[in-house]
Every structure is written in structure tokens, then in C-alpha cells.
Amino acid sequence: MSDATPQLLPTGQSRIEHMEMRGIVKRFPGVLACNSINFDVRAGEVHALLGENGAGKSTLMKILYGLYHANEGEVFLDGQRVSIHSPSDAIAHGIGMIHQHFMLVPSLTVAENVALGQRSAREPLLDLNAVSKRIRLLADTYGLRVDPSQPVWQLAVGERQRVEIVKALYRGAALLILDEPTAVLTPQEVNDLFKTFHQMVKDGHALIFISHKLHEVLAISDRITVLRDGCVVGSTPTREATKKSLAQMMVGREVILQYDQPPVDAGAVRLKVENLHAQSDRGTAALRGVNLELCAGEILGLAGVSGNGQRELSEVIFGLRPATQGKVELEGQPITGASPAHLNKLGLSYIPEERMVDGVIKDFTVAENLMLQDHARPPYAFNIFVNPRAVAHHCAELIRNFNIRTPNQETPLKSLSGGNIQKLILARELARTPRVLIAAQPTRGVDIGATEYIHQRLLEQRTKGTATLLISEDLDEILALADRIAVIYEGEIVGIVDRAAASIEELGLMMAGVRRESTAS
Amino acid sequence: GSPAQAQDDVFRVAVVTPSTGTDLAFSQSMYDALAAIQEERGEDAFEFAISENLFVVDDAAAALRDYADQGYDLVIAHGSQYGSSLVEIAPDYPETAFAWGTTVDTFVDQDITNVYAYEARSEQGGFVLGVMSAMLTESGVIGVVGPIETGDAKLYVDGFKAGVAYEDEEIEVLVNYIQSFSDLAKAAEAAQAMIDEDADVLTGTAQMVPGAIQKAQEAEALWFGTQADQASLAPDIVVACQVYDWTVALNPIIDQVMEGTLGGEAFALTLENEGLVIQFNEEFELDEEVMAAGEEVAQAIVDGDISFEIAEDGTLTVVEAE
Amino acid sequence: MIEDLLTASVIASGIRLAMPYLYAAIGETFGQRSGVLNLGVEGVMLLGAYSSFWGVYQLTPDKATSFDPMALAAGVLVAVLVGLLMGLATAFINVTLQAEQGISGIGIYLFGLGMSTLLFQKNFSQVVTVKGFPKIHFPVLSDIPLIGEIFFRQNLLVYGAFALIPLAWFVLHKTTFGLRLRAVGQNPEAADSMGISVTRVRYMAVIIGGVLASVAGASMSIGHLNVFQQNLTDGRGFIAVALVYFGSWRPYGVMYGALLFSLVTALQIKAVTIGIGIPSELLSMTPYLLTIIALIFASRRIDQPAALTRPFERGE
């Protein structure tokens, strides 16, 4: 703070040596989202923010970025009190934010997205060439691969994430807020991202990092602050923290991260996938002859780096995407190409990966969302009428069991926090004890307490005989739950192993495309 | 409402019209007639109220009923679309006189006795203008811009065509009903299309014709008008217009109502009773011969040497007395 | 002055004027709640008005003098059938062909306008009248001052229109079909993955809309004016679409809007006829302006279907 010469970042921007938020209070109708929070971050460090779903992390950060206005409290930059009324104030102060829900305009190119709102050298004309040049420069400095001329709608999630970071850097962000930047990334992409973060920190940026994945937080951060119900529970240097201590701080009790699995005898084959082929959204081959069998009472883990056909596979099985070849059978009945409605009746259940988009209706109430799938069946309905009392009863039970933080059943879903929306979908799908369950990334974006509960529910259903296909990139999760593990690579199953016989190393090789037969020989 | 019977010395008329009273066409002709009658009879003896722009039958029906409620002596439904409403309303107000135009139906066959009917025999003036057009065309092509093929407009256009044929069967008459009362731009382009087909004399009816007149003027084609005197719009090319004077129908209706007869008779504007007048444009130097021929045909119609029959299906035939 | 204006007969007139709006706007509410904007309501109304009129005219033995319940029932039935067909066509164009809904509606309107005009000109050489639904005089009730005239001397189709409101509310909120319909209008992708057939629900909703639009037309031609003529409905279908927005996609909201609009119209007509010194050009805009101002300040968008006008196509 007493440095005589102000240090500059590689972008030419001056550094923010110290940002401090003091006594931040934010009230929403019926919710105290932030309750006198103190928080700070320094140049050259990563400060991680942890907490259960709905703890107030995003709200606090939106206040810092000027999207929300605090009811009380102050923000200081290098000792100076500043007032941030809008994102343009925040940008002017050198603060950038990466939102978990991308803030990109899909129809525009990368360069156009980056140039957005910036003065051009040739005002009023655009100068996209100059913008592209600078983007390439930044990309080189921080190891971010982006093509300035590509329209954003053509980009994969990981690429979009990089565009967001380039955008912030382009605006000279000295302090960068990262709200769950890794939630939708593959482990490989997370690695690349972390390299960028390391580079940025070395250069003197200050980073605030939010994630529900404890191993990531432990790997990248220098300090960790934990929030619960809008209050700071505690703050600790990362080197003094363990997964277990963090989990305990977040949830307020001990969290079991290992489960005992009573052996269940695998029953008859429930779901059979034979030589399945399908195309991706872009018309390329996504599945190239997938064969799988799923038995009653077993969890089959489907491991693989995302983008290798997992999404297409689950969509084809659930009738959301046509198969170009091959067939799917449910208990011996062919179901290839059947409608989701029909499959639902047959006892097939699906937890989609993009559940914030595909799984809920934001303007509906919590109760309506909970009953959406089974609304036409007892107990929710008699004849063509909805049965309000039964609905209320069942919903109350689900809200209690899954610890969904909501003022009441009639609250519109959109005022729940991101993680609580996830829990609601899981509650709905897991409540039914389906014949076959396809669960895609069931714990993504969910806090650790809820993760534990979801895992237990999956195991409970397994005991009841449900055949589960668990799609996950998180090998820890798969190893903790699955009976057998299939690995998918470029639309093909490269091998299936029993969990007992599986090692992380071997699975890693298979995920890279090495066939099991060849490793065995 | 305030009962009009209380002020027996004032005769009160209410009128409901489909367009505005300044449309230089159908509604304005009625408005002007009532103003003229008021001028003639004096403001303390004759009052009138007007509800304009009631193109919607539904709203018009409410207005008609309301005027009857208020005790007007005569309630005029100035639009053929209002007839069905009158059938409902008139029997409820047996003390009130109604008038309906343009039509010949007074509903006596439905035992309704308090409705007068009025119409303009616009085919008569149309015929006269048609004869003159045929004499003036050099190209042998004449254009007619119409709105929708019904009622007053159809009568005029059919009369005009018959007049052209009466003078010269060889002449080609191009007719375009543009399916709109209000689209000036379309009327303009319709006139232009006729001019491109060599038409050098044009006519048209309804309130969208100023668009057509504009194109006629650009091309220096001649124009014949109807419903109102359109000479001011293009003094160089307007030859003559058929002008309506509804006082010819309204005065007898008013007189009969005052005497206690509330309906049952149909009145028509004709050349004979001067409800229809052929108004020549003074600024246009019309060939004496053509004017004379026009006046001659008009006289023949007045004398009954030429008359028109309109069949059930709307076809017009010219009947010449031996 | 307001006493001169707001008489029982003005209120009764307002209620009559509201009738076609209610049918059409409730129908449109179903369509929009499912995510389909149908701007063609006006065209369907015209076809309904024509066809029911035609039916009653054909079937009434003694045309001008007495009404015939069977002929009237048949007239309504014809309108229902025509509405069904038009609803099916609308659904095909918007749901299956995925046309731009702002435009395709104008096509349907023009089709209805042209077709009804053509048929009328072909089958009737001039304007004729029929005996439509008669007013029902409830024995004692209809003689109560004020109330009697306003509420108990209307015809069956007026009562039907008002009965539709609680019915529509019930269907939307208390039946499984209603839940599906709302879900499809809010997030068709989610509804689809939840096993709801987006296409089927939208077809049903649009067909309900077509039937009600057609009945709205019939309510004018055989329930109020007893006549048909070219463009009889004169833009009421478009007003009905606007009333759906006004009512924030809720049946009761739609009803308040329709009543407000119709009452102000009735008042305005009264004001012109008794002459209150304001030019009629200005007065005739009051219903629209008032409705719009009310809207601007009362607008609530909670129930706005998020997927309105957005066609749905599953994956590829």
C-alpha cells in the first residue's frame, strides 16, 4: 500500500492492491441474503468463497459488481471508499465478473462480444481488426485459446468461458470475480483454466473464486471464506484447510464422503442399448455403435470427458434425439424413438444435464415444478383434476427431505438460488423410484450437504431395484457409487470394468481412448 | 334523456353516419344538407345532432336507440348497413320517425310503419357523365376507379358504363374496384395503370379518389366526379361532377313527420327532382357540343325518354322510350 | 353529468358489447398460454359470424317473425365446427409449419375476411335479417330496477360468455390439462422432457381458441345484431388479442379489461348522442386510451408465457 511506484498489470492497467467490503447487508423479500458480511481480497491472491446453496455468495459478488445495491455496507479499493452503482462503475474501477450463466450475445462474434460497450479507435465506426489483434495478444499472454471471428453460438462451453475471461481482461479487470466458473467445465478444461488463473495471479491480479468443488478450492486458492445463511462462518488460509474441515464449516455438521454399499444382487436386464448411432447438434457423429446393458439394482457409472457423447446417449434413450441406427430396449420392449411421455409412463426417468434450462419452469411455483412430471397421476390428480391437498402434502415432504431452501411451496421457482433449483429437480426425479433412472451430472452445482443426500438417495433406490445410469465426469463420484463403470470416448464404449477392479489410472487411460482389451493384453 | 315533446316548436333531427362529416363524399353530403335545411328553417325551428364515424353496426345501433330514447323527432340511419338494427329498434319507438338510406326498403312488409327510405339514383348522373366521356376520349379508352362493388358506387359505375356504351359501343371502359374506401395510394396506382393502358378520361367514386385525380392531373387526363364537386382538387382537368342534394329527400320527410306521418315512403334523388345536379367546372373550357349533348341526355332522363331498370341481381338495363 | 351518462341501459349495453370480446379473448388466452400467438382471431370470428348466420337463415322456416331454438342451436354448432377447422388450420400453420406467428395470423385474418365476404356475396344478394337469440326475461328478477335491466334481460350467449370466465380459470389452474398448457407456454423444452407432448397440447389450445373465436363471431351475428355483412366484426378480433395482454393472460383480468373497454365504449356513444361538447373524434378514442392507460399502470407480467410466439422443435 505504501509502494512508491504503482505497479502495472500486463494489460497496462494499474493493480488493485486491496479490495475490502465492510458490513454488507442485503435483504430480499423474505430473505436476508447477506448479513453484515466483511470480505477482502489482495492483488496476487485467490480468495475462495464457499457456502451452501443460497448462502449468499452470488449476491455478495453482484453487489461488488454493481448489479445489486446493498442495503448497508461499504466497499473500499486501496483504502478509498467507492460507490458502485452499475457494472460500468465496476468496470471503470477495474473490477470484472464472470457470471456462471454466460453474459454473451450468442448471435455476435467473439470480437463483437469483446468490443461491446468499448470505445472504438475509429468512433463511431467499429474497428474489429484492432479488437481481434488485442484479443490475440491477451490470449497469448494468458494461454486462452479463442478465435475472434467465430460467432459465440458455435462455441462449446469451455470456449465461452474463455471468451468471458478475455472480455474481462480486455476491459482491464484488475480484480476478477469468478462465480462457479468450473461448474460446467471438463476436468481438462478446469486444468487449463487454472493455469490461466495462476498466470493472472502471478501478474498481480486479484481473484475471487466461487465453487462447490472442494478439491478445486483447495487446489487454486490462497485463502478461503465460508458463508452460511448470509453470515461469514469463518475464514482460513488454504494450507490449514482440509476437505473435511471445510465441509464441516459449510454444513455445520460432519459430512460423510464414503458410503457403505450393501451388496445388491443385480437382477434382470432392464435397459439394453445395442449398436446405437446418433448425431450431435452440429450434425457430426456423436454416437458410434454404443452397446450397454443395465440391470435392476445396479448403478452403472458412465465415465468420460464431457463431449464424448454422454449427452446424446441420454437424450436418445429418453426419446429427445433420434437414433440414426441401432436400438434401445426397456425390459425387452423396443423403445427406440418413443416419445418422452410414453417412456415416462413405462417408468423411465431422466435428470438432464442442462436442468436449469430443460428441467424446470422458472415462472411456475415450487409446488408446480415438483409435480410437473406426475401431475396427471394419483396422488397429484384424480381424473382430470389436480388434487391440491395431496400436492401440498407431497411437496412439503420433498422440500423437507431434500432440504430445499424456499419460503414456501407457492414461491416462484426463479427466486430460489441456483443450487436449490438443482435440488428440486433431483427431488422430483428421485422421489418416484423409477424402473430406470438416467442421471446426468446429478451433483453439479450442488453444495456438499446436498451432494451427500443425493448420493444416499441413489443408493437407496438401487436397493429398491432401480437400474441407474450415472453419467458423471467426477471420477470420485463414480467410484463412490457405481457397481460397474463404463467409459465412453468419441461416441464409443471403450470398456466396462467392475468397480472393485478399477483404478483411477486405468480409467484415466480409457477416458483418453485407450481400449481395455489392449491394456489387458 | 330530455323529452323533445316539451319543446314542440323545435323539430329535432339526429343522424348516424359511417364516416366523418367532412369526407367530401357520402357523409358530408348529408351533413351539408342538414346544415342547409337549418339555414332555411332557422335555428329555433330546426336542430340536428350527428354521430359520425360509426362504421361499426354495433355502435351505430346503440346510438340510434339512444337518439330515439331522447325523443328526437326524426332519427336518420345514413348507411345501408344500419337496416337490420332499425328493424329491431323502430318497433320499440312507435312515436319516433326513422329514415334509412340508401335503400328503397321501408319495412312496411314487416309491419313497421315508422321508417322512411331514401336513395340517390346515381346511375342517372353516371349515365350523363358517361356520354360526355365517350365524346371526349381520343384514345377510345376510359378508366373507372371504384371502391367495393355494392350500393351507390355500383349504381354510379354501371350508369357511367351504360352512358359510354350508349354513345359509342367501341370504347373500352376499364373498371377497377380497388376493394377499399380509404386507400388513396392504391387508387392512385389504379388510375396510373389505366393511364398506361391509354385511358385519357377517368372517373371514380368514394373518398379515396383524390389519389386517382392526382395521377389524372399528372397525365393531363380528364376527370369526372360524383358525390361532391371535386373541381377544386384539379381545376385543369375536372370536366363535371354529379352533386347530391339530400334536402330534396329530407324536406318532404320532415314535412310529413310534422304532419304526423312517421314513415312508409321511399324517396329518391333524381335529375328530375334536382336532388342530383350535373355541375360543370367553370374553369374548364368544355367543348360546347359536348356540354350540349350532356344536357340533352340529362333532359331525356328527366323526361323519362331514357330510364333505368335494376334487376334483383343488380344488373342495370337502359330503357329507351319509343 | 355522470348520472346522465351512467344509466342502467348504458351498463346493459356495455355488457352486450363485451360479449364477443369475452369469447374471443378467452379463446386467445388459451392459445397464448400455450405459447401460440394467433393474430387471426378476427378472421375466424368473421367466418363464425357468417356460418352461424347462414345456418340459422337456412334452418329457420319462417324467417322474419319468430325464432327457432333448433335453428339457433344448429347455428352455434356450425360455428363450433368452423372454429374447429380454423383452429386446426391455425395450429398446423403455427405449430407444425412453425410459421412466424405475427405474420401467419394476418394471413388467417385475410382468409377469413375474404372467404366470409365471398360466401356472403354469393349466397345472399343483399343484407337480410334473421331472428337470433332472444332476450331472456327472468320472471321476477328482471323487474328489479337497474339490476333487472343490467343482469336479467340478456340473452343466452351473454350468460354463456360470462360463465366462460370461471370455467377457463378452473381449467387453467385446477386441471391437469391446464397445468400442461401453462408448462408448454412457459418452457416447452422442460415440458417435453417431462413427458408432455408440446405439439398435442398446443394443438388443443389453439383449437379451443378457434372454436371460441368462431362462437364470438356467432355471438355478434345471431346473438346481438341478427344480421351478417362484410367485415361485421370490424376489428374486434384484434381488440380481443389486445385484451389478453391487458388481462395479463388471466381469465378474470381479461374479463375486467373487456368490461372496462365495453363500458367506456357504451359511455362514449351515450356522450356523443346526448352531446357533451367534446368532439366525437376525441371521444371515440377514449375507450382505447383509457384501456391503455389502465394497462400501463396496472401491468403485471407474472403469467406471461415465456415461450409466446416461440416454436418448439425437439433436438434435431
Place this chain on the structure above:
Amino acid sequence: MIEDLLTASVIASGIRLAMPYLYAAIGETFGQRSGVLNLGVEGVMLLGAYSSFWGVYQLTPDKATSFDPMALAAGVLVAVLVGLLMGLATAFINVTLQAEQGISGIGIYLFGLGMSTLLFQKNFSQVVTVKGFPKIHFPVLSDIPLIGEIFFRQNLLVYGAFALIPLAWFVLHKTTFGLRLRAVGQNPEAADSMGISVTRVRYMAVIIGGVLASVAGASMSIGHLNVFQQNLTDGRGFIAVALVYFGSWRPYGVMYGALLFSLVTALQIKAVTIGIGIPSELLSMTPYLLTIIALIFASRRIDQPAALTRPFERGE
């Protein structure tokens, strides 16, 4: 037969008819690209048509005989000012008050219709004419057969309308303002988080739309018909809105749509005039039907502003 119909003069007529659509639809394109649907174009057109006519009438010394360049320029200027004010009012209602855009537009339309009618009746007791923009005959070019009549004998406002297309394209795609405008229409939240004032950009876009709508009206009253009368524009503002959808929100698409629609109208007028044996009731619907069919099968939605009609409000 098609040779009889598709003559140079029919094409020239189509081009004249397209002029007001181009001005109005390009203006609406700006508004919609920024996320604001303005259904009130028709009302603003009427005000522009009236006010420019009034200006020219007042300022032309010798009314009927010769045209006066200064008076014409003043007429256009008056229209621009009126458009600016109406644009400002539209923006205030839709952006600041966040009115439901489907309805508020109807309010603006009615205001324009009523106001222009009232002023006309007050200031002119009957229909009068002025000398508007004269056709420019380019010395040699205008005598080229076919091409000459079609392209080189039109008036200044026609050329202006066509010059607007590349200009609009350039502004949308090559300026920072255009980029901001498109972003605000696609994803206002993202634009906001980039420090762009969604409100300011939308105001600008809607004001541009108002000015162009007003000039569209002027192009009819002093650029084509040389006359004003009640409801002169006769629904063209609504067609212009439809053409924006038709053109998929792109200036060149809008131009193709306007030309297609106007040419088919001109052809239809020709067909009725020379009499090809199809009833004119049916023929007069062909421009609409053809446009709609073309639309259903050609619809591309890439540039559709995802936030169209969606007001923006940042959290709290």
C-alpha cells in the same frame, strides 16, 4: 399473359408503392433490433403525413401551380421533428414505463389517427392539394427504354428510401452504435453487465424509428399523393411492421419484402384493370397471401432479437 402484366410502368408503380414501406420498416427494424416492438408506426406515419403536408401548404406561396424546394424541405423537416417527438414518447412509454408493447403501440396508433384527423378538420375545411416532390428526369438515363422509366424518373424521396437500405445495414453492422443496438436486443442483461446503458440505446433506436415512420408518412402526402385526408396511410404502418418480420430483421431482407409486396400489389392492380377474369375481391388479397406464403417457407430467424418486447430492469 405475364408480359402484358409485368411492364416497366407496373414495376415503376411497384417501386413507388414500396417507398413508404421502406422508410417505416427500416425505422421499425432499428426499434425491433434493440428489443422494442412499436406497433404504433401507423399513427406516427399519419402524423408525419399530416404535418409535412401542413408545412408545405403553409409555405408554398403559389399553392397549385409550382413546387417550392424550400417549402418541401421545410415539410420534411416538420415531419422529422414530429417523428422525433413521437419517438421520444414511444420510448418513454415502452422503455421507461415498460408498458406492454403489443398494446401501447395501439395507443400510439390511435393517438396519431385521432390527432391527425382532428388537426386536418380544424385547419382544412376540405381536401386540398399541394405541389409535392417532382419527378427527377435524369437527362440521358431516363430515356433508356424500360430502365429509364423504372429507375430514373422517380422523385427524391424514392431515391432516399432506397439509399436508406445500405445506410441502415452499415449503421447496424459497422458502427459501435449498431453493435450496442444489436446486443441490447439480443441479451440486455449481458449488454448491461458490459456497462452499456440499455435504456439509452433503446431510446435512440426508437427515436430513429419514429423519425423514419414520420418521413414514411410524409413520403405519401408530399412525395406521392400530394394530398392529405383522414387515415391517408390506410394500414401501411402495420404492413411495415410485418415486413420487418418478413425481412428477418435485416435491411436487405426488408427491402426484398417491401418490393415483393409492392410489385405484387402493382401487378394485381394491373390485372384487375386489364381484366384477367379473376374477381377483384380475390385478386386484391394476393399480395398478402403471396407474402405470407413466401414467409412461411423462407423464414430465417437468426437475427431475431431474442429480447424483443422484453423490458429490461436490473435486479435492484
